[in-house]
Amino acid sequence: MKTDHTSEVTLRINGTEEKVLVDHRVTLLDLLRDRLGLTGTKKGCDHGQCGACTVLLNGRRANSCLKLAVAAEGATVVTIEGVADLTEGDGLHPLQEAFVANDAMQCGYCTPGQICSALGALAEADAGWPSHVTPDVTAGVKSASELGAEEIRERMSGNLCRCGAYHGIVAAITQVASGSNR
Amino acid sequence: MTSVGTPLERQDARAKVTGTATYAYEHRVEGVLYAWPVTSTVAKGRVVDIDMDSAMATPGVVAVLHADNAARLETNIDLGPVQQASVPELFVLQSKKIAYRGQIVAAVIASSAEAAREGAEKLVVHCEEQAHDVVFRARDPRAYVPSVLGDLGPGNVNRGDADAALEAAEVVVDVAYSTPAQLPHPMEPHSTLASWTEGRLTLYSSEQGPSNTSQAFAALLAMDADDVEVVCDYVGGGFGAKAAPRPPAVLAVLAAKLVGRPVKVAWNRRLMTAHATYRSPTAQRIRLGADGQGKLSAIVHEAQHMTSALSDYVDQTASSARMMYAAEHARTTATAVRLDVPSAGWMRGPGETPGMFGLECAMDELAHRLDLDPIELRIRNEPEVDPSDGKPFSSRNLVACLQTGAEQFGWVSRDRRPGTRRHGRWLVGTGVAASRYPVFTVPSRASATAETDGTFTVAIGAVDIGTGSRTVLAQIAADALEVPVARVRLDLGRASYSAAAFAGASLGTASWGWAVDKAGRVLRDRLRDGAPLGTTVDVDTTEEVSAMRDVSRNAYGAQFAEVKVDAVTGQIRVERMLGVFAAGRIINPRTARSQLIGGMIMGIGGTLMEAADIDETFGDFVQSDLAGYHFPTHADIGDIDVVMLPETDDELSPVGGKGIGEIGVVGAAAAVANAVHHATGRRFRDLPLRLEDLRNASPASMSLHQSLR
Ligand code: FES
Ligand code: FES
Numbered sequence: 001m002k003t004d005h006t007s008e009v010t011l012r013i014n015g016t017e018e019k020v021l022v023d024h025r026v027t028l029l030d031l032l033r034d035r036l037g038l039t040g041t042k043k044g045c046d047h048g049q050c051g052a053c054t055v056l057l058n059g060r061r062a063n064s065c066l067k068l069a070v071a072a073e074g075a076t077v078v079t080i081e082g083v084a085d086l087t088e089g090d091g092l093h094p095l096q097e098a099f100v101a102n103d104a105m106q107c108g109y110c111t112p113g114q115i116c117s118a119l120g121a122l123a124e125a126d127a128g129w130p131s132h133v134t135p136d137v138t139a140g141v142k143s144a145s146e147l148g149a150e151e152i153r154e155r156m157s158g159n160l161c162r163c164g165a166y167h168g169i170v171a172a173i174t175q176v177a178s179g180s181n182r
Numbered sequence: 183m184t185s186v187g188t189p190l191e192r193q194d195a196r197a198k199v200t201g202t203a204t205y206a207y208e209h210r211v212e213g214v215l216y217a218w219p220v221t222s223t224v225a226k227g228r229v230v231d232i233d234m235d236s237a238m239a240t241p242g243v244v245a246v247l248h249a250d251n252a253a254r255l256e257t258n259i260d261l262g263p264v265q266q267a268s269v270p271e272l273f274v275l276q277s278k279k280i281a282y283r284g285q286i287v288a289a290v291i292a293s294s295a296e297a298a299r300e301g302a303e304k305l306v307v308h309c310e311e312q313a314h315d316v317v318f319r320a321r322d323p324r325a326y327v328p329s330v331l332g333d334l335g336p337g338n339v340n341r342g343d344a345d346a347a348l349e350a351a352e353v354v355v356d357v358a359y360s361t362p363a364q365l366p367h368p369m370e371p372h373s374t375l376a377s378w379t380e381g382r383l384t385l386y387s388s389e390q391g392p393s394n395t396s397q398a399f400a401a402l403l404a405m406d407a408d409d410v411e412v413v414c415d416y417v418g419g420g421f422g423a424k425a426a427p428r429p430p431a432v433l434a435v436l437a438a439k440l441v442g443r444p445v446k447v448a449w450n451r452r453l454m455t456a457h458a459t460y461r462s463p464t465a466q467r468i469r470l471g472a473d474g475q476g477k478l479s480a481i482v483h484e485a486q487h488m489t490s491a492l493s494d495y496v497d498q499t500a501s502s503a504r505m506m507y508a509a510e511h512a513r514t515t516a517t518a519v520r521l522d523v524p525s526a527g528w529m530r531g532p533g534e535t536p537g538m539f540g541l542e543c544a545m546d547e548l549a550h551r552l553d554l555d556p557i558e559l560r561i562r563n564e565p566e567v568d569p570s571d572g573k574p575f576s577s578r579n580l581v582a583c584l585q586t587g588a589e590q591f592g593w594v595s596r597d598r599r600p601g602t603r604r605h606g607r608w609l610v611g612t613g614v615a616a617s618r619y620p621v622f623t624v625p626s627r628a629s630a631t632a633e634t635d636g637t638f639t640v641a642i643g644a645v646d647i648g649t650g651s652r653t654v655l656a657q658i659a660a661d662a663l664e665v666p667v668a669r670v671r672l673d674l675g676r677a678s679y680s681a682a683a684f685a686g687a688s689l690g691t692a693s694w695g696w697a698v699d700k701a702g703r704v705l706r707d708r709l710r711d712g713a714p715l716g717t718t719v720d721v722d723t724t725e726e727v728s729a730m731r732d733v734s735r736n737a738y739g740a741q742f743a744e745v746k747v748d749a750v751t752g753q754i755r756v757e758r759m760l761g762v763f764a765a766g767r768i769i770n771p772r773t774a775r776s777q778l779i780g781g782m783i784m785g786i787g788g789t790l791m792e793a794a795d796i797d798e799t800f801g802d803f804v805q806s807d808l809a810g811y812h813f814p815t816h817a818d819i820g821d822i823d824v825v826m827l828p829e830t831d832d833e834l835s836p837v838g839g840k841g842i843g844e845i846g847v848v849g850a851a852a853a854v855a856n857a858v859h860h861a862t863g864r865r866f867r868d869l870p871l872r873l874e875d876l877r878n879a880s881p882a883s884m885s886l887h888q889s890l891r
Contacts, residue, residue, distance in 0.1 A: 023294065023296055025296040025300075026296060030296075033207075033208070037210070038201075039204065039205075039207075039208035040200070040202065041201070042205075042369070042418070043207075043448070044369045044370070044371070044808075045371075045450070045451050045807065045808050046450055047450075047807055047808070047809070049451075049807060049808035050369065052369060079201065080199075080200065080201035081202075084200065092199065092200065096196075096199040096200065099195070099199045100191060100192070100195040100196060103191075103772050103773065103775070103776050105195065105199070105648075105776075106419070106648035106649065106650070106776055106777065106780055107368070107369065107370065107416075107417060107647055107648025108197075108203050108416065108418070108648065109205065109369040109370040109419060110418075111199055112201045152816070153816040153817045154816070154817050156815075156816040157815040157816045157817040158815075159815070159816070160369065160813065161369065161815075162367055162368055162369045162419050162421070162784075163419055163780045164780030164782070164783030164784055164814070164819075165776060165780060166814075166815075167776075168776060
């Protein structure tokens with residue numbers, strides 16, 4: 001029921017429609033973590049400064065701590081819990097497998113955000129988007145498969161990892177970017 | 183069948199990439215409430231009155247916790263020499279006195295985190311303010327010599343007559359270095375869910391030591407440690423910040439006690455800046471005396487720190503200087519100035535990190551003065567026994583690290599002249615520094631059970647804060663039991679599993695591993711002697727640890743850095759870095775590599791960006807979030823590689839490892855700073871090396887800079 005402080009919103013989260021009554025102060029991040037039990041999305045700063053809360057919002061990566069849940073009416077959200085379902089088959093998503101294979105984590109707290117952010121970054125590159133280090137910004141890039149380490153580092157710099165797992169993360173993303181198994 | 187030494191996949195990697203690894207805040211209990219703290223806005227004074235009406239009128243608010251209604255904690259507690267320094271910070275809301283800005287003065291408890299926070303904003307706390315003193319200045323005449331430092335050694339250590347030796351030395355390097363306060367900022371903020379049931383307390387908490395935390399709360403609450411369970415299934419990094427329980431956990435416990443319901447707290451970055459400890463700033467002076475061939479006769483290392491009104495904790499910043507090199511005369515002195523600031527504490531490689539920055543830069547300065555290769559200088563001063571106490575080294579492979587690194591890094595063909603290499607607008611240089619971290623071993627208990635299905639369960643009150651302990655302990659257990667690792671279930675992360683060491687001081691694997699190894703072997707032997715499935719053995723390594731011989735145990739390393747410095751903007755990029763480490767047996771080269779590289783990256787952060795400055799007016803740190811306090815992100819990090827030298831050392835725990843959690847940070851800053859000197863021809867002795875300092879330096883070699891001005 002809608003009040004001055006609450007509204008009902010409907011979101012599609014990992015393929016399931018969720019109708020929830022939300023306090024207007026609640027961020028999408030807290031909706032996921034505190035109300036829906038989807039704690040795979042992490043809170044590192046609550047200020048848009050670390051990327052731990054990254055989800056795919058309507059297909060694009062977004063810091064869920066910066067989005068009020070009430071403003072996400074009708075949105076489609078993919079969280080780390082839904083990433084494996086983005087590909088066919090029962091196993092993990094190839095990017096998740098690549099993170100495991102490259103030991104692209106230590107404590108794991110930034111990991112869900114890194115993975116969601118990387119999926120968003122690869123999609124951006126496939127759409128031709130340039131980054132700060134793209135040689136010709138107007139031409140952009142042809143696809144994610146041409147991203148080298150420097151491009152990946154630049155595009156992933158919104159995701160902090162205090163454990164310093166960058167080496168493995170970049171290796172994992174490079175592997176998937178250059179492969180055909182996305 | 184040996185699992186130890188193989189690059190086994192991180193056992194919890196799949197849980198981490200799927201979001202199913204459960205961290206403290208993510209545990210769920212019925213009827214949970216949320217607490218949000220109110221903190222002091224003055225640096226010194228006392229709380230005189232709290233106006234609670236509008237906070238209590240906020241929808242969802244259940245209670246206000248403050249000094250008059252908070253449960254009384256035991257004040258006279260002894261947590262042992264290592265943890266004791268953290269005790270004063272635990273007396274949350276036990277008095278109305280304010281010792282630093284950001285101290286918890288009240289908390290609001292509500293049915294949602296949002297309501298608690300709104301209530302906290304509406305709470306009006308009236309404070310009486312007193313003049314504060316928060317400015318850290320080098321050579322402060324009030325500096326005192328603490329009787330004991332973080333490494334439990336004394337503040338001042340003297341051998342021979344260093345002053346006379348300096349007087350007589352052919353060459354003297356006399357230099358001052360400074361390092362800023364630095365913040366650990368693990369990615370998972372401190373969080374605790376406290377739940378009381380029938381007189382027992384369960385804490386789901388983000389801690390580096392479930393056992394220690396249980397013991398600390400048992401002491402504070404005058405309870406039996408068996409009645410305080412601490413659950414740390416997954417911990418999102420620690421770096422010292424969680425090596426002892428901190429105020430947020432105490433707040434959760436006091437709040438839960440007040441309302442008789444479970445309470446969750448999660449800190450934000452501003453609160454972490456005040457309560458999660460920091461590395462003390464240092465003001466250092468180093469004097470090296472040597473002959474014309476570079477043979478050292480004297481080393482004097484003085485380092486000033488800051489302490490708080492609450493805590494006497496002081497890093498062992500100068501301790502490495504008395505044992506790294508063979509100088510007959512040495513004096514190392516750590517001092518501290520007491521200020522009205524938040525309390526300093528452990529941060530990854532405490533003491534060794536800032537101290538080896540100074541010492542290893544000074545060694546580079548000496549090499550430069552003598553026109554000697556800095557690796558050759560170190561080799562000429564390689565000691566046979568530990569110079570600080572004459573004890574034999576259990577093993578010391580610093581020279582091998584330097585030489586292997588020199589070969590792999592391409593050091594051999596290096597042109598020593600500084601400020602002479604240029605690629606377009608970039609000045610290029612390389613640098614080297616030594617690393618060292620002491621080996622500690624702490625008694626632990628563990629149990630092992632032969633399950634009826636042919637598997638084994640090994641349980642220990644250890645914790646995996648991202649180091650890979652869940653993986654390496656399973657490997658150690660499998661080898662001890664002589665079974666494949668797939669048949670071992672390794673349970674850790676709960677105080678109730680056993681009394682065990684904490685994850686700090688790089689001692690986890692050696693200390694826990696010893697207990698796990700022993701439990702595995704004892705159980706294996708029992709089964710061979712006919713014990714039935716279902717048998718559980720419980721072991722303790724106290725006897726073995728105290729029987730260790732009295733020798734000098736340290737891990738060593740050599741770090742190499744190549745930097746480029748923009749001649750126009752002064753921007754520094756670390757192009758590549760190589761760390762070569764001799765740290766005993768490596769249990770799992772895959773997780774070890776990640777941990778060592780992670781340390782080096784934190785070292786780069788400490789060199790180029792990490793700094794927290796005290797605001798003179800307010801008295802707390804200016805950089806109170808991740809937009810202000812910078813640490814490296816993807817784009818800051820170039821090529822990094824690690825070599826782990828094979829090393830056998832029979833004087834260690836049977837695990838054979840020396841610990842690798844911290845040595846990666848130690849020496850990294852000096853390697854980078856020495857490379858910056860090599861690139862620019864200028865010495866920068868104050869961390870972090872900021873581009874504005876480099877830009878303003880305008881060395882002769884920065885001709886492009888000149889011409890564009
Ligand atoms: S939690 Fe959202 S960016 Fe840090
Ligand atoms: S793995 Fe710990 S913060 Fe990235």
